[in-house]
Amino acid sequence: MLSRTADHLYWMSRYIERAESLARMVDAHYRMSLLPHSPDELAESLQATMKALHMLEAYTARHASIEPGAVFEFVCLDREYSGSIFSCLRAARENARAVRGSLTSELWETLNSTWLDARGAAARRSVGIGEFVEWVKDRSHLTRGVTIGTMMRDEAFHFTRIGTFLERADSTARILTAHQSDLMPGADAGVVPDPYQWSVLLRALSAFEVYRRVYRDVITPSRVAELLILRDDMPRSLLRCCKEVYGNIKSVANQQSAETLRRAGEMHAHLHFARMEELLGLGLPRFLQQFLGRLSDLGSRIASDFLGSQAET
C-alpha cells in the first residue's frame, strides 16, 4: 500500500484513541467533581494529569486558574486547541477523508458522522460534559468495532492497529505518570490511600471493575501498578499494548524494518518477563520516563520505515 495511506490510517486511529483516552480522563475527574471532597484535590489531580499530557501550557495560556469546569470545556470542546477531543475527532476524520478509498464505507461513514455530530454539539453548546464524554467513548468503541468487523486483515488494518496501541500505551503511561507519587513504594505501608485518587486513576483506564475482579481485595498501589503495567489480560496495560504493537509491526515487516521490529520485541519481552519488585526498585518515575522515551523512538522508527519518510531506493 502507499506509504502516505499507511500514514493517514495510523494517525486516524491514533486520534480516535486519543479522543477516547481524553474522554476517560475527563469522565473520571468529572465523577470526582460530583463527590464530596476538597476542591484542592481535584485541582491538583487535574493539574498533574494535564502536565503529564503536555496540555498544561496551552491551558494556562487561556485560563488563569485550574477550574474544573473550564478544564473540562477546554479538553473536550476547545476548537482552537489542537489537543482537544474536538480537534482529535476533526483530525481523525481529516485523515480518514484523505484515504477514504482505503477504508470500508462503514468505517468512513462512522468517522464522518462522528465529526459532523461533534461539530453540531460544539456549535449548540448545550451538551453536558458527562453526556459528551460518554458519547465520545461510544463513538470510539463503535469505530473500533467497525474497524475490526469490516476491514480486511491486510496492511491497512495492521497500520490502524499500530496507531491504536501506540497511542494507548502512551496514554496509559502518561496517566500513570500523573499519579506516580501515589504509586511509590512505601505508599502501601500504613498510609490509607486516598480512595478518590484511586478511583480516578482506575476509571480513567477502565480498570476499576477489573481491579475488583482480579484482586477481590482493597486497593493497594503496588497492585494498581502491576495491573496497569504488567497484566497481559488487561486491555489498556503497557504489556498488552506492547504485545499488540509488536505483533502488528511483525505483520507489515519490510526490508528495512528489522531494527524497529527488534526494538518493539524488546519492549514487549522486557515487560513480559519483568517483576513488579524490579520496576519499583528502579523507581516508577524513572521507569515511566524510559518507557515513554522508547515509545516515542518506536513511533519515529515506524514513520521512517513505513510511512513515507523513506528514501527512494
Added chain:
Amino acid sequence: MATTPYNEMYSREGAGRAHYLRYSKWLGEQQADRLTQKRAEADALFHRVGITFAVYGQEEGSERLIPFDIVPRVLPREEWIQLETGLKQRVRALNSFIHDIYHDQQILKAGVIPAEQVLCNSQYRPEMQGVDVPGGIYAHIAGIDIVRDDAGEFKVLEDNLRVPSGVSYMLENRKMMMRLFPELFSAHRVAPVDHYPDVLLDNLRSVAPTGVADPTVVLLTAGAHNSAYFEHAFLAQQMGIELVEGQDLFVRDEAVFMRTTQGPQRVDVIYRRIDDDFMDPLVFRPDSMLGVPGLLTAYRAGHITIANAIGTGVADDKSIYPYVPEMIRFYLGQSPIIGNVHTWMLRNPEDREYVLAHLSDLVVKEVHGAGGYGMLIGPAAPQAEIEKFRQQIIATPERYIAQPTLALSTCPTFVEAGLAPRHIDLRPFVLSGADVTIVPGGLTRVALREGSLVVNSSQGGGTKDTWVLET
C-alpha cells in the same frame, strides 16, 4: 426568450410523453409531504456518506452538497441509441484530430482549420509533437455536454476532454433513487449504470504501454482539498486502485514508481485528475507541487500512459468547437449525427459585427472559460454588463465566441414551491480505449433557479438521476 422550451415530460399540448407516462402517473399519486420527506432523507444520506464538493476560497470544512432532485430525467431507448451513435462518432473524430495535430497536421494542411488557431492556442502542447501514445487514443474519458433545443433536437454544447468530472454523481444519484423509490425500478426497465467503474478500469488497462501484461493503474488527485476529491476517492475505491498524490510518485530511469510500505512499485497507467499545467514541474508550471518531476520524460519514452493524454485541451477549446462537425467529415467521411449549436467566432469581422449588434439576444463565452464563469447571457444581463463585454470583445475578439440563447429543455423538478419546470442538460461519459463505450445515461444537471440557464454546480445547479429505458 421568444421560444417555448421543450418539456421532457409533457408535450406542447400538455399530454404526458409516452416514455414518461408511467412515471408521471406515479408522481401524480404521491403526497407532497412524502416527497419532501424523501428529499430530506436524500440530503441526510449524502452528508453522512460525505458526497460533497469543496468550495474554493472558503474556510476549511466548507463542503457542500450538490442539490439532488428526486424527479428523474428519462430518455426513451430510441433517443439514447441516436445519442450513443452520435457521441461515439464525435469522440472518434476528436481523437483522430488530436492525433493528427501532434503528428502530420493534415487537417491544417488541407485548410479545414486555420493553422494559427490550433498552433497558437495556449492548450496546444509542443512537447507532444511526434509522441506516440498507445492506440493513438488521447481523450480516454470524454464528457460531452448535450442540450435539447426548443425543436426537441439534441445539440452538443461543449466537449470536455481534459479532466471531465461528475460521473460519481451519475452513480450515486442512481443508488439514491433506488434506495428512496425502489418501487419505481420494478415498474420501469432502467438500464443499469453501476458497472461504469469496471468499464473504466478495463478501458484504462487496455491503453497500457505495450508489453505490460498486468498493468498497474493509479488515480492521480490533487488531494483532499480539491473540489472533486470525493469523486477521485470514490472512483479509485470502486476500481480497487491506489489513489495517489504527486508526492507518492517519482520517476527513475524514465519509469514511474509509487512509494509503498513495501518499497517502490512500478506504475503503468495514470488516470490523472489534475490539469496539464500541474503534471510535471520540470516542463510546465515550475511552482506546481501537485505533479511529478520528470513525468514527461517517462511519458515521451512510452513507459507510462497518461489518461487523458497531455495536450487534449487543444480539441475542447471553445474556439475549436465550431470545427468539430468538419472534423467528423474530414476524418470519418461521415456527416455528424449530433450537430453543434450555431457559433459565431468573434475573430471573424462579419461574425463580430453581427454579434455586437445583437448582444442582448446572445450568449457570449470566453474561449478558455469553464464552470459557467466568464459568460454573458444577453437576455438576462443588465445593460452595464453588456457594455462591459462589448468593450472586451472589441479589445480582444479572439478570446470570445457567441451563441444564440438556447431555450434549453426543461424537466419537472421538485423545488421549494412544489413541482416546476427547470432547465437541464446532459453529460454522458464516453470511454475510448481498445473500443469506444458509453454507459447508458450520464449526469443530468439542472438549473434550480427559476428561469436560469446555468446548470453548473458552482452556480446553483443541481443534479438528477438519468434513466435510459430499455423498453
